[in-house]
Amino acid sequence: MATGSFQLVVGDTVRVSQPSVSRCCRRVGRAIARLARRYVRFPDREECKTLKSRFQSIAGFPNVIGLIDGTHVRIQRPKNHEADFINRKGYHSLNVQMVCDHSKKVRSLTAKWPGSTHDARIWRECHLRNQFEQGAHNGFILGDSGYPCTPYLMTPFRTPEAQNQEQFNLALCKTRVLVEQTFGIIKRRFAILHYGIRTDLATAVTYITACVVMHNFGIEHGDILEEDYLDDVFEEQVYHENVEINANHVGNIVRQQLVQRFFN
Template sequence: MDNDGDIFEDDLEILDIIDFGFPRQIYNRANHFVNLDELSFFRRFRLTKNTTLALLELIEEDLEFPNDINQSVSPMNQLLTCLRYYATDGHLMAIADFTGMHTSTVSRIILRVSRAIASLGQRFIKMPERDEQLQQTAQDFFVTARFPRVIGALDGTHVKIISPGGEDGEIFRNRKSYFSINVQAVCNAHLQILDVVARWPGSAHDATIFANSRLRARFENGNFRNYILLGDSGYPLKPYLFTPLHNPLTRGQQLYNAAHIRTRNCVERLFGTWKRRFPVLAYGVRLKLDTALVVIVATAVLHNMAIDMNEEEPPPPEAIDPDELERFIALGQIQDIPFLVDHPNPVNLRNELVHNYFAN
């Protein structure tokens, strides 16, 4: 990602300790929560006012300052600053101008608020575990294309970052030649994120990420009974992870593949919805690596919270070309090299499903 004139966090740490000899600037901060109507607010911050208030109640204690000296930023303004960053193409200076703050303040607020939101992950991002949850999740998938026992659709998407530099910087360069985090996500039929892994470099294969995930270990340990995930051909076939047939010949095999594609399509729609709601995920997170990882998880929490609050997908953000946004979203979808090693046990299980269910 080219340096487009933004000030990055490393630069901000230097700016904070340099005395330029200029008088301190006092910024005028607008009250966007009060001043904007509901639609304008929704377009600019990607959440409704109602959801924003509900979110603030959950994290306000983490954002409070012990005193009000030096024009300390209120929890609401901190939250809106962070949401505004998520809603844009990631230019810190533009956020600073919009919120009436210095870029160094904006950068620190984004990290602080993102950490607070990401800490809600265990509350908002979780796999179904109880029998009734598993049954309901599988039923929701079943009505899509009558594929049985599915409790999640699995895939990866790439989120642009700036080069981390150092000896290992190049491992973050993906097969489309830009630096990224390969984010693994599992979703349900309602596009809610059930599991997210946001720490692997762009060069990592989807199958490698899953093989080293806690979710795989939980399936191996039988935590989800006889329920399964659906993944594309970039994943290995497992007793709990069904992939498409490479060369479907019979009608049963063709029906299996068609149902598989239609059922698993929800994870593709998830990535589009997630990145349209928070365009910074499509355009790229121009912050230090550790902060970028927190931002990804925080936006996943907010995505689920928006669904829980029955929010619609927000209108296209201002100052962003919708067609350009769609191109950036498509850029994040990188098809991995097919994983062609089939093991006898899961092959038999898949064939059994094809012959006993889809062929009848």
């Protein structure tokens, strides 16, 4: 997972056969992935109080408890429904949704959707969204313009008409860039997510989950990247398909209230 090497190369290095490498990787990957409920969990109300303060100190955006975005992980050509897995850049992938906090720790992971699936669709079907709809969390998640603006998910103004709306957009983008950096760090730590996973779909999902678990484990135990290394972490370019994002009237009202209260 760390090197993204072919199993045959790994086997030659440690002097075992490729099938043995495959079996070991699957077994260890599954064992680590089973720890996801322990290491990849959304913060409770008490923890959210600390998160809001940490997020607001970045760019002044209030009441934030998470940052959301999707990243594509290249996979080999699947046997079934191949066309669904071809993303907008023309290769087979899984569109992996993550929600992270200020420390670049992943708080929510959805790693099952084909690469052609839009970010808004993944969020609409997400268990975390249902929790927000039911009032289980008190705070905002920040997303880009690929998501609908709702009372709990703030997105930038597509065409800001006033200076305070521009200030809102700037604060949101300065805060939300952390999720892009999180993707970069995870893909640098675990090169298999950058170069591609050459297994069946089920095992690919297992490896993605295991990498995120190990990433969070490292953060919890002080395994932080050096600042000069962070400066070199790439930020993914954001492209959005020409799809209609359903407007949320209440979400727009909440966003405008935030502008008037905090960004005038």
